[in-house]
Amino acid sequence: MVPVKKAAAKKTGAAKPAARKAAAKKPAAKPVRQTNKPAAAKAPQPALPGLETAEPVPAAVAETKPRKGEPPARRTAIDMAAAQREISVAEFFTKNRHLLGFDNPRKALLTTVKEAVDNALDACEEAGFLPELRVELIQTAENRFTVIIEDNGPGIVKAQAPKIFGKLLYGSKFHRLKQSRGQQGIGISAAAMYGQLTTGQPCKITSRIGAKHPAHYFEIMLNTQKNAPEVTRELEIEWQPEHGTKVEIALEAIFQRGKRSVEEYLDQVLVANPHVTLHYKAPDGDWSHRERATQQPPIEAVAIKPHPYGVELGMLMQMFKTTVARNVHGFLCHEFSRVGGGVANEICAAAKVPASRPPRNVTRQEAEALYTAIQQTKIQRPPTNCLSPIGEELMLAGLKRLVPDAELYTAVSRVPAVYRGNPFLVEAAVAYGGKLPCEEPAELIRFANRVPLQYQQSACAISKCVTGTMWRNYGLNQPKGALPIGPLVVTVHIASAWVPFTSESKEAIASYPEITKEMKLALQECGRRLGMHIRRQGRLADAEKKKSYIKTYIPQLVAALQDILKFNDKQRDKAVASLTDILERTRSID
Amino acid sequence: MEKHDKKPAVTNAGDKRVIARITEEADGIYQRILKSQKPEISFPVRALSNVKYDERLGYFEIGRQKKHRTMSVGTIKTFAQTMRLMALSKELVETDDFATKRDAYYQSKNWEEARFDAQEESDAVMDDIEALFSTSGVSREELRYYPDEHGGQVAGQLIVIDRDWETKKTIRIDCTAFGSGAYSIPSSVEHFGFETKAKFILAIETGGMFQRLAAHNFWKKANCILVSMGGVPTRSCRRFIRRLSDEKKIPVYVFVDCDPYGIANIYRTLKVGSGNAAHVSRFFSVPKAHFLGVTPNDIEDFKLPTHPLKEIDIKRAKDALKNDPFFKRHKPWQKAIDKLMGMGVRAEQQALAKWGLNYVLDEYLPRKLREPGKFLP
Numbered sequence: 001m002v003p004v005k006k007a008a009a010k011k012t013g014a015a016k017p018a019a020r021k022a023a024a025k026k027p028a029a030k031p032v033r034q035t036n037k038p039a040a041a042k043a044p045q046p047a048l049p050g051l052e053t054a055e056p057v058p059a060a061v062a063e064t065k066p067r068k069g070e071p072p073a074r075r076t077a078i079d080m081a082a083a084q085r086e087i088s089v090a091e092f093f094t095k096n097r098h099l100l101g102f103d104n105p106r107k108a109l110l111t112t113v114k115e116a117v118d119n120a121l122d123a124c125e126e127a128g129f130l131p132e133l134r135v136e137l138i139q140t141a142e143n144r145f146t147v148i149i150e151d152n153g154p155g156i157v158k159a160q161a162p163k164i165f166g167k168l169l170y171g172s173k174f175h176r177l178k179q180s181r182g183q184q185g186i187g188i189s190a191a192a193m194y195g196q197l198t199t200g201q202p203c204k205i206t207s208r209i210g211a212k213h214p215a216h217y218f219e220i221m222l223n224t225q226k227n228a229p230e231v232t233r234e235l236e237i238e239w240q241p242e243h244g245t246k247v248e249i250a251l252e253a254i255f256q257r258g259k260r261s262v263e264e265y266l267d268q269v270l271v272a273n274p275h276v277t278l279h280y281k282a283p284d285g286d287w288s289h290r291e292r293a294t295q296q297p298p299i300e301a302v303a304i305k306p307h308p309y310g311v312e313l314g315m316l317m318q319m320f321k322t323t324v325a326r327n328v329h330g331f332l333c334h335e336f337s338r339v340g341g342g343v344a345n346e347i348c349a350a351a352k353v354p355a356s357r358p359p360r361n362v363t364r365q366e367a368e369a370l371y372t373a374i375q376q377t378k379i380q381r382p383p384t385n386c387l388s389p390i391g392e393e394l395m396l397a398g399l400k401r402l403v404p405d406a407e408l409y410t411a412v413s414r415v416p417a418v419y420r421g422n423p424f425l426v427e428a429a430v431a432y433g434g435k436l437p438c439e440e441p442a443e444l445i446r447f448a449n450r451v452p453l454q455y456q457q458s459a460c461a462i463s464k465c466v467t468g469t470m471w472r473n474y475g476l477n478q479p480k481g482a483l484p485i486g487p488l489v490v491t492v493h494i495a496s497a498w499v500p501f502t503s504e505s506k507e508a509i510a511s512y513p514e515i516t517k518e519m520k521l522a523l524q525e526c527g528r529r530l531g532m533h534i535r536r537q538g539r540l541a542d543a544e545k546k547k548s549y550i551k552t553y554i555p556q557l558v559a560a561l562q563d564i565l566k567f568n569d570k571q572r573d574k575a576v577a578s579l580t581d582i583l584e585r586t587r588s589i590d
Numbered sequence: 591m592e593k594h595d596k597k598p599a600v601t602n603a604g605d606k607r608v609i610a611r612i613t614e615e616a617d618g619i620y621q622r623i624l625k626s627q628k629p630e631i632s633f634p635v636r637a638l639s640n641v642k643y644d645e646r647l648g649y650f651e652i653g654r655q656k657k658h659r660t661m662s663v664g665t666i667k668t669f670a671q672t673m674r675l676m677a678l679s680k681e682l683v684e685t686d687d688f689a690t691k692r693d694a695y696y697q698s699k700n701w702e703e704a705r706f707d708a709q710e711e712s713d714a715v716m717d718d719i720e721a722l723f724s725t726s727g728v729s730r731e732e733l734r735y736y737p738d739e740h741g742g743q744v745a746g747q748l749i750v751i752d753r754d755w756e757t758k759k760t761i762r763i764d765c766t767a768f769g770s771g772a773y774s775i776p777s778s779v780e781h782f783g784f785e786t787k788a789k790f791i792l793a794i795e796t797g798g799m800f801q802r803l804a805a806h807n808f809w810k811k812a813n814c815i816l817v818s819m820g821g822v823p824t825r826s827c828r829r830f831i832r833r834l835s836d837e838k839k840i841p842v843y844v845f846v847d848c849d850p851y852g853i854a855n856i857y858r859t860l861k862v863g864s865g866n867a868a869h870v871s872r873f874f875s876v877p878k879a880h881f882l883g884v885t886p887n888d889i890e891d892f893k894l895p896t897h898p899l900k901e902i903d904i905k906r907a908k909d910a911l912k913n914d915p916f917f918k919r920h921k922p923w924q925k926a927i928d929k930l931m932g933m934g935v936r937a938e939q940q941a942l943a944k945w946g947l948n949y950v951l952d953e954y955l956p957r958k959l960r961e962p963g964k965f966l967p
Contacts, residue, residue: 546663553666556704560673564616564680579623583663 089168090224093190094197100190101455101505105143108194109253110454111505112147113137113262115187116247117269118451120151121276122181123245127154130297132277135266137255139283144199145253150246155209158216165192165203165247166220166229178303178386179495181451186504191249193222198252202232206246208239215239255283260454268445268452271398272390272493273298293397298450299388304497305337307382308347308374310421317367320359328362328370329355338380347373384416384423386497390450395429395491402445403489407433408533412525419514424496426515428522432530433537436487442466442476444483446509447493453507460508462492465519474531475538490526492519550583605683608732611723612680616673619661629661631672634721638865643915648877650863650915652724670704671715679719682734690738690777691716717867724869731778741775741826743800743818746809748834751783765815772804772818779830786838788815790962791831793879795819795846795856799939799950808951812959822856828874831860835878842876843965845955848884849899849936850906853927854914857881862916881966882958886929889937892954895944896935907931920967 093100101111113135124131134150156164163170168189192203203222208215219233257263266280274293281287311319325331332344339347348355351373353366362370390398395411411429418424436443446453446462457463463483471477471484478484500510509515558575561567567575619629634640635655642651661669678697682689689697695712698705706712720730744750750763750773765773792814794800800818803809809816815834819827835842844860846852858864861879863871889896899907907927910917917923930936942950958965 549663549666552703553670556701557666557670557673560670560677561616561620563677564613564673565620567620575620575623578626579629579661582623582626582628583661583666 088225088227090193090222090227093168093186094193094224097190097194099504100186101507102190102194105252105254106256107260107455108198108251109137109145109147109255110260110262110265111187112191112194112249112251112253113149114265114451115182115191116147116149116249117266118181119188120149120153120245120247121269121273121450123153124151125298125300126180128297128300129153129243130275130277130292130295131273132279132292134279136281137262137283139255140250143252143254144250145255145283146248146250147253148246148248150241150244152241152244155213155243155245156205156207157209161205161207161216161218162220162229162231165189165205165218166222166231168193168222168227179301179388179449179497181449188247189222191251192220193224195249195251196222197224199250201250204248206237206239206248208241208243211242215241265452265454267402268447268454269450271402271445271491272447272450272452274390274394274398274401290401293401294394296394298390301388301497302383302385304383304386304423305335307338307418307421307423308332308336308377308379309418310382310498311336311371311374313368313371316371317362317364320362320367323359325359327356327358328353331359337382343377343379347377350376381418382421382423384425387416387423387425387495389413389425389495390427390493392427392429395427395493399429399431399489399491403431403434403436405434406431406436406487406489407537408530410526410529412522414518414522417514417518419500419512422496422498422500424494424499424515424518426518426522427493427495428519428526429491430526430530431489432533433487436489438487439485441483441485442488442490445489445491447491448499448501448506448509449495450493451506453509455505456502456508459502461511461516462494462509462519464511465516465523466490466492468516469520469523469527471527474527475534476530488530490523492522494519550580554579554583604732605686608683608723608728609680611726611728612676615722616676619673629669631659631669631722632656633659633718634725634869636717636721636866636869638913638915641863641865641868641915643862643919645919648862649871649875650865650868651871652721652868667704668715671698671701671706671712672719674698674701674704675712675715675719679733679735688734688736688778690736692738694735721869729870729873731780736777737825739777739824739826741777741779741824741830742820743772743774743797744815744830745772745800745804746815747786747788747813748815749785751785753781766809770805772800775826775830777826779826779833782830782833784834784837786815786834786840787813788838788840789813790840791815791817791835791842792882793817793819793823793831793842793844793860795821795852795939799845802947803951803955806948806951808955811951812955819856819860823860825870825874828860828876831879832874832876835876840878841962842879843882843959843962844879845882845939846884847936847938848886848889848894848930849938850903850910850927850930852884853881853923854906854910854917858910858914858916880962882962883954884937884939884941885966886926886933889933889935892942892945894937894941896933896937896941899931899934899936903936904931922966926966 097103102108117133117135120133121131129152132152134148136148138146138148140146165188168186170189195201195203202219205218205220206215214236215238217233217235217237218231221230221232222228223230255262263282266278270276270278270290275295275297277292278290279287280290319335320331323331323335325334328348329341329344332339332347333341345355347370351366351369353362353370357366390413392411392413395413396409399409399411409429409431411427413427414425416423416425444457444463444466446457446460453460453462467481467483476484476486476488494509494515499506500512500515502508502510554576558572558579561575562572615631619631622629633656634652635657636652640653640655642653644651659665659669675694678689678694691713692709694716695706695709698712706715716730716735719733720735723733744765745768746765748765750765752761752763753759754761763773788809789812792803792812794803794816797818797820800816803816808814817827817831823831831842834840844857846856857879860876862877863875867874884894888894907930911924911927917927939950942954945953
């Protein structure tokens with residue numbers, strides 16, 4: 001254990017017992033819990049998108065309806081009911097591990113590192129510590145690795161640790177609207193589960209929440225049937241850091257370098273997170289240390305209430321059930337951002353629903369009328385303090401860490417915009433020239449909430465916007481519908497309280513028109529600055545070329561004159577000198 | 591050119607004039623350099639927009655517009671090449687030799703960085719030099735640059751008086767005596783003499799039609815000289831027809847396809863010259879030429895099979911009506927082109943074969959030749 005010396009450590013005595021991922025405050029909605037109710041009686045849970053597909057129940061019920069006048073079915077509904085049981089989330093994902101990014105051993109290694117790093121950074125930032133991470137990959141057998149990720153975050157209170165690492169869909173970030181890396185509460189527990197499935201080993205956690213507290217060590221297994229943690233070992237141990245968490249997962253994996261590798265991912269993390277210090281040890285190498293490029297922590301994002309435009313009908317109906325408001329008017333004002341008394345009245349009037357109606361009595365039809373009315377009412381844009389952009393200056397600092405010797409760096413941070421009621425903000429930066437390869441397509445680095453995206457590049461809105469930008473206008477070659485060719489690195493970052501990914505594995509961003517518009521504007525601005533630079537370079541090169549031109553052709557011209565006019569070599573030299581002078585003069589005028 | 595290391599003194603007055611002109615141009619540039627002024631050359635602008643058509647003169651004349659090429663970083667290479675080519679020209683005159691355009695291109699390979707990378711480049715510079723000297727009446731042939739292509743083929747009642755290049759002896763060439771072949775016009779025809787009793791020259795667009803007429807001795811029946819142009823006629827072909835018709839005072843009838851290319855490119859270029867080379871029209875145009883056919887009226891009168899006009903045909907025709915001083919001057923031509931556009935078709939001269947392979951010489955040409963007054967101008 002290497003001690004982590006941090007100024008911030010002084011404050012740790014007062015460190016709130018904030019649990020990472022675990023909700024610090026009580027969430028408005030009930031925590032998601034797997035119940036033991038009979039599956040047939042279970043209503044789809046809106047908080048678990050996609051999981052309804054795992055419920056085979058309605059179809060089974062329909063099939064087994066007894067029919068009069070026909071020979072009795074071979075199996076009765078009662079027989080079949082015996083086979084009908086709940087499918088745990090963990091079981092579902094065991095069979096569908098590709099949905100979470102564990103398709104193959106190579107990707108599994110990346111996803112595991114990525115989930116652990118995302119969590120560590122979120123925790124550090126939320127607690128106000130400048131993150132310092134240690135990432136270590138140890139090869140234990142041909143296809144076996146142990147991943148160790150250690151942070152200097154706030155640590156995890158003893159009671160929460162098992163659930164965080166041993167229960168899927170458990171977390172603090174799903175129920176709030178605020179920019180963070182994790183969203184769903186699946187990632188790290190899925191990584192632990194993958195490790196357990198492939199090696200049979202538990203996930204090992206060491207955590208300490210402050211100097212006055214002891215460090216705890218856990219070994220946690222995940223009961224995939226119950227989606228519940230089982231702590232197989234628990235100790236109080238000596239640990240040097242005053243606060244922080246260390247996660248150790250053994251898994252089946254393959255380590256490779258290059259595209260879509262762990263190392264590329266870590267490099268890119270440093271681009272989007274210039275405030276991070278990283279210590280990294282490859283399976284076949286020594287520790288490498290990269291110091292943070294700035295002491296400035298990211299702007300803290302504030303959790304906001306949902307904006308009415310971003311709420312769907314089902315969600316609205318759910319909210320009517322759980323609200324503490326006593327009438328629809330109060331509900332609208334209290335549960336949403338940017339809804340005041342006037343707007344609430346407007347919505348009720350447009351929906352022809354009495355403002356005084358208690359929310360629990362709102363019928364489905366009325367809810368639908370309210371939903372429609374919301375879409376038609378003019379409501380102020382949501383607040384944007386739920387966002388934490390990187391900022392132009394730090395985008396550049398991050399990019400310089402990756403590409404230290406380019407000719408030009410430029411970054412653009414757009415103002416916040418809104419899609420479906422969700423505020424978001426786009427940032428783009430480019431590095432050009434230097435030692436970057438000239439004949440290859442530009443390198444594109446995509447970020448969502450400071451997390452690098454590595455897979456599904458072609459399906460991503462960012463790629464579509466980069467290939468859809470007319471780089472030719474800025475002096476680069478660009479094959480039709482492809483990335484521009486040239487010594488160029490393009491980075492695009494989208495920050496949002498809710499990033500619209502195309503799948504749970506968070507690999508590509510959906511193409512909402514509002515989002516692509518912002519991306520294009522950011523890229524075009526970068527492009528314009530790049531174009532100015534390239535043109536200036538072109539002019540300088542032209543001037544150089546002209547100079548050598550003069551040297552090359554003046555003697556030729558004078559030699560021809562000498563052929564015709566038969567003057568002597570002294571006169572020839574004089575003419576060359578005079579002509580050089582004439583042309584040099586005109587060049588400086590140009 | 592090692593053979594000609596010793597330069598014989600130039601005695602010929604024409605050659606002396608050429609050398610004087612080249613020296614004058616070079617000295618102009620040299621003097622400006624010595625005075626620290628930017629050297630400059632002025633060329634006449636070579637385009638239809640700088641062309642005058644005078645009906646009495648009968649050919650395109652280049653206008654007064656000049657383009658000034660000032661020496662700068664951008665033009666220094668072209669300047670050097672221009673001066674190099676002029677120096678080569680002077681040497682050719684002094685040694686009484688010549689170079690084809692291709693020869694000149696290869697000569698440039700001795701000029702180190704000023705060499706030409708493709709013949710198009712040397713041709714373009716040569717065109718400029720030609721235009722420059724044409725204003726003082728010096729032709730490209732006098733500068734000793736000869737075209738690579740020879741001129742076309744001749745059959746009929748004509749004796750060409752040529753000379754042997756080495757022995758300088760006179761040679762008489764009888765153009766009726768080539769059997770199934772034909773006499774081929776060389777690249778320079780300045781020194782030719784002619785003997786003929788033919789009544790007209792028939793200039794034919796395609797080699798195929800020429801062969802048919804020559805093989806059936808049409809020249810004997812019609813007492814004429816047949817010339818195959820093979821598309822747009824080369825300079826020497828035009829010069830040959832021009833000199834022959836001028837010296838022997840015989841008319842020229844032109845027989846081409848009925849399409850905008852045959853009319854606006856082949857015929858117009860033969861008769862009055864082209865926009866690009868208006869500076870040489872006075873040497874190469876054939877003002878005595880008249881358009882025998884195929885005319886738009888012929889398509890109807892002889893019920894010829896046709897093809898639809900292509901897009902490029904229509905563009906060419908519109909351009910001729912709008913921008914070409916020759917067609918703008920002649921109402922009958924405007925009517926004919928309008929008519930062709932209205933019909934939307936074109937007809938090749940070989941379309942006459944529809945009525946029999948020899949219909950053209952048994953029927954079409956005799957019928958047309960009965961009324962030469964009706965030929966288009």
